[in-house]
Amino acid sequence: MIALYKINSPLAEKIADILYKFDQKPTFYYSKNSLLDQIMNPLVLITSCSYIEEVETLHVPIVPLSINLSDVEKVIQEENLYSNKWIIVASKQEIEWLKLEKNLSLKDHFQFIVKDNLSQDNIQKNSIFFVSAWENNFLFPPYLEKNIRYVEPSIATITSAVRQALSLISITRDMLREKYQVEAVVNSAHDGIIAVDRSGHITLTNENAKHFLGLEGEVIGRKITDYIPHSDMVRVLQTGKKEIGDIAKIFDRQMVINRFPIIISDKVVGAVSNFKEITEIQKLEMKVRKKLHHSGLEAKYRLMDIIGNSVEVSDVKQQAKLFAETNATVLITGESGTGKELFAQGIHLESNRAVCPFVAVNCAAFPESLLESELFGYEEGSFTGAQKGGKQGVFELAHGGTLFLDEIGEMPLRIQTILLRVLQEKSIRRIGGNRTIPLDVRIIAATNRNLDEEVEQKRFRSDLYYRINVLTLELPPLRRRIQDIPLLVQSMIAQFNEEREKKIETLEEDVYPFLMSYHWPGNIRELRNIIERMVLLNNGPKLSISQSPFLQKLQRKNYQDLKENQLSLKQGEKELIQYALNKYSNKTMAAKSLGIDRSTLWRKIKEYNL
Numbered sequence: 001m002i003a004l005y006k007i008n009s010p011l012a013e014k015i016a017d018i019l020y021k022f023d024q025k026p027t028f029y030y031s032k033n034s035l036l037d038q039i040m041n042p043l044v045l046i047t048s049c050s051y052i053e054e055v056e057t058l059h060v061p062i063v064p065l066s067i068n069l070s071d072v073e074k075v076i077q078e079e080n081l082y083s084n085k086w087i088i089v090a091s092k093q094e095i096e097w098l099k100l101e102k103n104l105s106l107k108d109h110f111q112f113i114v115k116d117n118l119s120q121d122n123i124q125k126n127s128i129f130f131v132s133a134w135e136n137n138f139l140f141p142p143y144l145e146k147n148i149r150y151v152e153p154s155i156a157t158i159t160s161a162v163r164q165a166l167s168l169i170s171i172t173r174d175m176l177r178e179k180y181q182v183e184a185v186v187n188s189a190h191d192g193i194i195a196v197d198r199s200g201h202i203t204l205t206n207e208n209a210k211h212f213l214g215l216e217g218e219v220i221g222r223k224i225t226d227y228i229p230h231s232d233m234v235r236v237l238q239t240g241k242k243e244i245g246d247i248a249k250i251f252d253r254q255m256v257i258n259r260f261p262i263i264i265s266d267k268v269v270g271a272v273s274n275f276k277e278i279t280e281i282q283k284l285e286m287k288v289r290k291k292l293h294h295s296g297l298e299a300k301y302r303l304m305d306i307i308g309n310s311v312e313v314s315d316v317k318q319q320a321k322l323f324a325e326t327n328a329t330v331l332i333t334g335e336s337g338t339g340k341e342l343f344a345q346g347i348h349l350e351s352n353r354a355v356c357p358f359v360a361v362n363c364a365a366f367p368e369s370l371l372e373s374e375l376f377g378y379e380e381g382s383f384t385g386a387q388k389g390g391k392q393g394v395f396e397l398a399h400g401g402t403l404f405l406d407e408i409g410e411m412p413l414r415i416q417t418i419l420l421r422v423l424q425e426k427s428i429r430r431i432g433g434n435r436t437i438p439l440d441v442r443i444i445a446a447t448n449r450n451l452d453e454e455v456e457q458k459r460f461r462s463d464l465y466y467r468i469n470v471l472t473l474e475l476p477p478l479r480r481r482i483q484d485i486p487l488l489v490q491s492m493i494a495q496f497n498e499e500r501e502k503k504i505e506t507l508e509e510d511v512y513p514f515l516m517s518y519h520w521p522g523n524i525r526e527l528r529n530i531i532e533r534m535v536l537l538n539n540g541p542k543l544s545i546s547q548s549p550f551l552q553k554l555q556r557k558n559y560q561d562l563k564e565n566q567l568s569l570k571q572g573e574k575e576l577i578q579y580a581l582n583k584y585s586n587k588t589m590a591a592k593s594l595g596i597d598r599s600t601l602w603r604k605i606k607e608y609n610l
């Protein structure tokens with residue numbers, strides 16, 4: 001909107017007509033107070049240059065309107081006033097304005113008198129007085145009436161002022177939009193933000209900054225050093241250098257502070273600082289990790305979900321529970337497929353790190369160079385093909401939680417050395433980076449190798465071995481816990497039924513002896529695979545050997561295995577007989593299920609002391 005300040009008729013009507021042509025509705029104000037009540041955005045004032053000082057303090061754009069010398073010359077020409085002496089009477093400001101005009105042929109012939117200095121002494125009767133239209137309330141002596149000409153700004157002058165006002169409105173609108181945008185950004189930030197000008201006066205701040213710095217009331221325009229006597233922003237103003245990640249105390253709170261110079265045309269014109277409480281960053285970090293954690297960095301199995309009632313498994317579960325209460329590194333040993341990762345997850349979920357990420361990495365799955373970046377991450381540009389912005393390694397992803405290093409026995413010696421340093425220093429350095437990132441990660445390592453032997457063979461660092469071998473969990477192979485097979489099988493059938501939409505109820509009883517006498521080199525993973533294939537290929541309610549080529553194969557394989565290894569054969573036979581005896585209270589039935597006669601069964605019972 002364009003407001004007209006202290007503009008009387010007939011000039012007011014003239015300006016209003018021009019404004020209407022530009023689709024603008026004129027609004028007239030005659031006192032500063034009425035204007036103060038009405039200030040709205042974006043508002044531009046058109047007023048005589050005589051009143052500029054009056055309205056300057058309103059901080060709205062002003063377009064000065066004045067008569068100009070060509071307006072005066074036009075009157076001279078129209079009335080042919082060439083023989084007279086010409087005096088221009090106007091306010092001090094308007095005269096200054098007129099004197100600035102250039103290239104006018106008659107300029108040097110005018111005498112300028114500020115209206116307040118007009119007196120009998122400087123009034124010469126034969127002069128012609130050109131009085132600015134704004135000064136029409138000045139009282140001239142009656143005998144001079146005929147010598148007075150009131151000069152108004154021409155249509156061209158007014159039109160140019162209106163055009164100026166319109167372009168100011170559009171600039172103001174853009175500036176206001178930007179201002180609101182900056183305010184919204186600054187206020188929506190969780191950081192404290194404060195900016196100062198070249199001389200250290202505060203030009204902008206948000207509520208968080210006020211809160212952290214304990215600022216009250218209007219602080220804009222005040223010196224930053226009034227509040228923070230040794231403010232580091234003063235140094236940034238002097239050096240023009242940004243300072244990132246400074247850690248300092250502000251009123252007992254540990255803050256991370258960034259400071260940036262504001263540079264225009266190579267000159268430091270101010271500085272801006274943002275700061276955040278370290279605890280806030282840690283909370284955010286935790287949130288991000290939790291989010292990541294939900295997208296895959298999560299443990300699923302609790303210790304109580306691990307199936308098995310055998311003494312062997314119950315003991316290990318008991319031990320794992322105790323380990324979960326500590327923060328110490330755990331080494332889980334056991335053959336492949338015995339459930340080492342399951343136990344690692346169980347310990348994590350039982351520990352006070354349960355809400356934080358559980359990250360598993362298989363050290364045997366990566367070539368040396370990739371394993372290093374997988375574990376410790378890398379900085380941008382550290383090698384060809386490195387991801388923009390760098391990449392977090394699993395150590396960083398597991399911060400606050402547990403990192404499961406599976407098959408640690410396969411880790412190359414060079415990486416073992418880095419890992420040892422990380423465990424000692426509790427911090428990592430990304431590849432190609434020079435900053436140290438402190439971390440809180442619990443390590444659970446697993447191996448199916450004999451690490452003592454690996455150390456002896458110098459394939460595993462002894463110092464790393466001692467470091468990770470604080471608490472050891474030894475998982476029994478499946479052949480040493482065959483009593484758990486029926487339970488495992490039932491739970492697997494239930495799971496595959498759900499996954500494959502099948503309705504298999506159980507396994508025929510006569511299958512168990514074969515499953516229980518097999519030596520299971522692949523342990524539970526192998527059992528799982530076999531059951532899964534059987535479920536896939538059967539539609540009846542029960543899984544039986546005759547329906548399953550896999551079981552038949554297993555039967556033959558079992559026989560061969562037993563033949564190859566007399567010890568296993570004996571052990572398998574003993575366990576098989578024990579199973580049959582537990583299962584059938586009647587020895588005839590037990591013998592029948594084993595495919596032997598009663599007397600052989602009795603002999604075996606004696607032989608194995610059953």
Ligand SMILES: Nc1ncnc2c1ncn2[C@@H]1O[C@H](COP(=O)(O)OP(=O)(O)OP(=O)(O)O)[C@@H](O)[C@H]1O
Nearest residue numbers: 306307335336337338339340341342406448524525
């Ligand atoms: N007690 C259990 N109950 C049910 N399933 C189990 C049990 N233990 C292991 N499994 C299953 O066996 C498979 C192998 O388990 P896991 O990966 O934990 O073994 P691992 O010892 O870590 O093997 P590897 O040494 O090969 O990495 C998984 O599919 C797991 O779900």
